[in-house]
Amino acid sequence: MITLSGVKKSFGNNHVLRGVDLEIARGTSMVIIGGSGTGKSIALKSILGLVTPDAGTIMVDGKDAATAERDAFLARFGMLFQGGALFDSLPVWHNVAFRLMRGALQRPKEEAREIAIEKLRRVGLKADVADRLPAELSGGMQKRVGLARAIAAEPEIIFFDEPTTGLDPIMSGVINDLIREIVVEMGATAMTITHDMTSVRAIADNVAMLHDGVIQWSGPVADMDQAGDPYLDQFIHGRADGPIEAVR
Amino acid sequence: MNLILRPLEALGHAFLNLLAALGRISIYAGSTLRHIFKRPFYARELAIAILNVGWLSLPVVGLTALFTGAALALQIYAGGARFNAEAVVPQIVAIGMVRELGPVLVGLMIAARVTSSIAAEIATMKVTEQIDALVTLSTHPMQYLTVPRVLAGLICVPVLVGVGDVIGILGGYTVAVATLDFNSSTYLVNTFDFLEIRDVVSSLAKGAVFGVIATLMGCYYGMNSGRGAQGVGAATKGSVEAAAILILAANFVLTWVFFSL
Ligand SMILES: Nc1ncnc2c1ncn2[C@@H]1O[C@H](COP(=O)(O)OP(=O)(O)O)[C@@H](O)[C@H]1O
Ligand SMILES: [Mg+2]
Numbered sequence: 001m002i003t004l005s006g007v008k009k010s011f012g013n014n015h016v017l018r019g020v021d022l023e024i025a026r027g028t029s030m031v032i033i034g035g036s037g038t039g040k041s042i043a044l045k046s047i048l049g050l051v052t053p054d055a056g057t058i059m060v061d062g063k064d065a066a067t068a069e070r071d072a073f074l075a076r077f078g079m080l081f082q083g084g085a086l087f088d089s090l091p092v093w094h095n096v097a098f099r100l101m102r103g104a105l106q107r108p109k110e111e112a113r114e115i116a117i118e119k120l121r122r123v124g125l126k127a128d129v130a131d132r133l134p135a136e137l138s139g140g141m142q143k144r145v146g147l148a149r150a151i152a153a154e155p156e157i158i159f160f161d162e163p164t165t166g167l168d169p170i171m172s173g174v175i176n177d178l179i180r181e182i183v184v185e186m187g188a189t190a191m192t193i194t195h196d197m198t199s200v201r202a203i204a205d206n207v208a209m210l211h212d213g214v215i216q217w218s219g220p221v222a223d224m225d226q227a228g229d230p231y232l233d234q235f236i237h238g239r240a241d242g243p244i245e246a247v248r
Numbered sequence: 249m250n251l252i253l254r255p256l257e258a259l260g261h262a263f264l265n266l267l268a269a270l271g272r273i274s275i276y277a278g279s280t281l282r283h284i285f286k287r288p289f290y291a292r293e294l295a296i297a298i299l300n301v302g303w304l305s306l307p308v309v310g311l312t313a314l315f316t317g318a319a320l321a322l323q324i325y326a327g328g329a330r331f332n333a334e335a336v337v338p339q340i341v342a343i344g345m346v347r348e349l350g351p352v353l354v355g356l357m358i359a360a361r362v363t364s365s366i367a368a369e370i371a372t373m374k375v376t377e378q379i380d381a382l383v384t385l386s387t388h389p390m391q392y393l394t395v396p397r398v399l400a401g402l403i404c405v406p407v408l409v410g411v412g413d414v415i416g417i418l419g420g421y422t423v424a425v426a427t428l429d430f431n432s433s434t435y436l437v438n439t440f441d442f443l444e445i446r447d448v449v450s451s452l453a454k455g456a457v458f459g460v461i462a463t464l465m466g467c468y469y470g471m472n473s474g475r476g477a478q479g480v481g482a483a484t485k486g487s488v489e490a491a492a493i494l495i496l497a498a499n500f501v502l503t504w505v506f507f508s509l
Contacts, residue, residue: 045380048380048383048384049383050380050383050384071386074383074384074385074386075386077384078384079381079384081377081380081381083376083377085376085377085378085380086378086381087373087378087381087382098385098387099385099386102288102386102387103288103386103387149385
């Protein structure tokens with residue numbers, strides 16, 4: 001269970017998060033939607049401690065994330081970054097197996113490589129990409145390698161920052177299924193940021209919409225269409241006019 | 249009134265900023281030192297850093313020292329001729345290369361070649377969230393990125409300085425023997441009889457200090473890079489400026505410690 005209460009974060013005069021309250025139950029899939037630049041990525045990074053909130057508390061299973069023992073805390077998480085964030089000096093398989101080659105989860109190199117290739121297959125990549133460098137791959141392929149890295153150590157909690165952005169519709173479908181599978185089969189808790197309403201419906205148990213630094217609406221995905229929230233409505237139907245200004 | 253105070257105020261601000269920057273750099277250096285002794289130790293990263301900082305810098309360092317030593321011999325010969333002291337060429341070339349020019353020029357070449365590339369690489373990693381990714385994969389950026397590079401600077405740059413000293417002296421020797429009619433064996437005997445242990449020790453010690461400064465500045469500025477391509481550019485520029493100035497300042501202090509105390 002992840003709980004955010006009153007989380008605030010500003011960069012100078014840019015008040016990005018103005019008091020975010022959100023709960024994600026264990027083993028459920030939460031999808032966060034919202035316009036670009038509304039602070040969705042910052043919210044995920046706050047939970048991981050990559051960004052220090054100015055105010056508010058973040059609890060993971062009843063323990064304060066700010067004071068938790070970092071290594072043990074982070075070992076439970078996997079994260080796909082918005083831009084992939086692959087280490088460009090390392091071959092693809094080494095990126096995927098990074099966590100499996102050091103620390104508490106360390107395995108022999110051969111085994112780590114096998115696991116990496118298996119995870120690459122699950123995100124729709126053939127074994128022959130394993131020895132290439134990230135810079136030799138297309139953007140969509142890099143994204144999928146990032147996804148394979150996020151799931152490689154089978155973490156309990158997984159964050160996906162725009163997993164299907166830049167992928168073709170078929171590959172998006174593969175990734176949506178994969179995320180759903182991870183939640184259902186592995187019992188992981190997932191938090192996904194996406195703009196893609198097809199993904200939202202495919203992945204989410206619950207949906208939260210971030211707007212103007214706060215959670216504008218949150219609830220089960222089934223309630224989304226009848227919610228009657230003008231902001232949410234405008235977003236899910238992609239209308240240019242409505243309460244959300246097109247110029248931000 | 250304003251005309252007098254404005255520049256003074258600006259000067260004051262610049263000075264305070266400098267002190268603040270030195271403070272942050274000291275804290276960063278202290279943290280690096282602590283992480284050197286923490287496990288795990290990334291031996292593979294150290295090996296790669298040694299290759300980059302040491303081995304691949306050899307051509308640049310060698311050529312710099314060669315031309316400098318050669319030019320030095322010509323200058324001293326021409327200058328010495330004004331008071332009939334042409335014969336001191338071997339001694340002055342040796343002292344000049346080993347005590348000052350060897351370490352300083354190698355240090356500055358390392359600042360140009362290594363500091364800039366470390367800063368640009370780490371800044372790009374920061375901008376593309378690779379540093380964040382490292383953290384989420386339970387790997388401390390200080391241990392994984394900074395410690396191996398700084399250790400490589402500490403180990404390799406004294407060796408590079410030693411190599412530079414020797415090549416510089418050989419450059420002077422070549423010019424002196426080939427064009428200035430010096431006797432080959434007399435030149436070498438004069439060089440090695442004149443050099444003291446202290447000269448060599450100071451040279452290598454300077455190399456070690458400059459190596460740490462150069463690599464540390466690259467890491468510090470890279471880690472503190474701003475966002476975007478502009479951030480990477482600014483970090484790279486800042487790192488080379490800081491490394492060069494700190495190397496020259498440290499050189500002055502070390503020369504004073506070794507030869508004036
Ligand atoms: N390191 C940073 N420094 C300054 N501003 C930042 C930083 N990171 C993000 N921001 C700003 O915070 C806002 C939210 O960013 P982000 O969370 O990436 O948005 P998104 O919802 O599209 O993921 C943006 O306006 C961005 O410019
Ligand atoms: Mg984002």
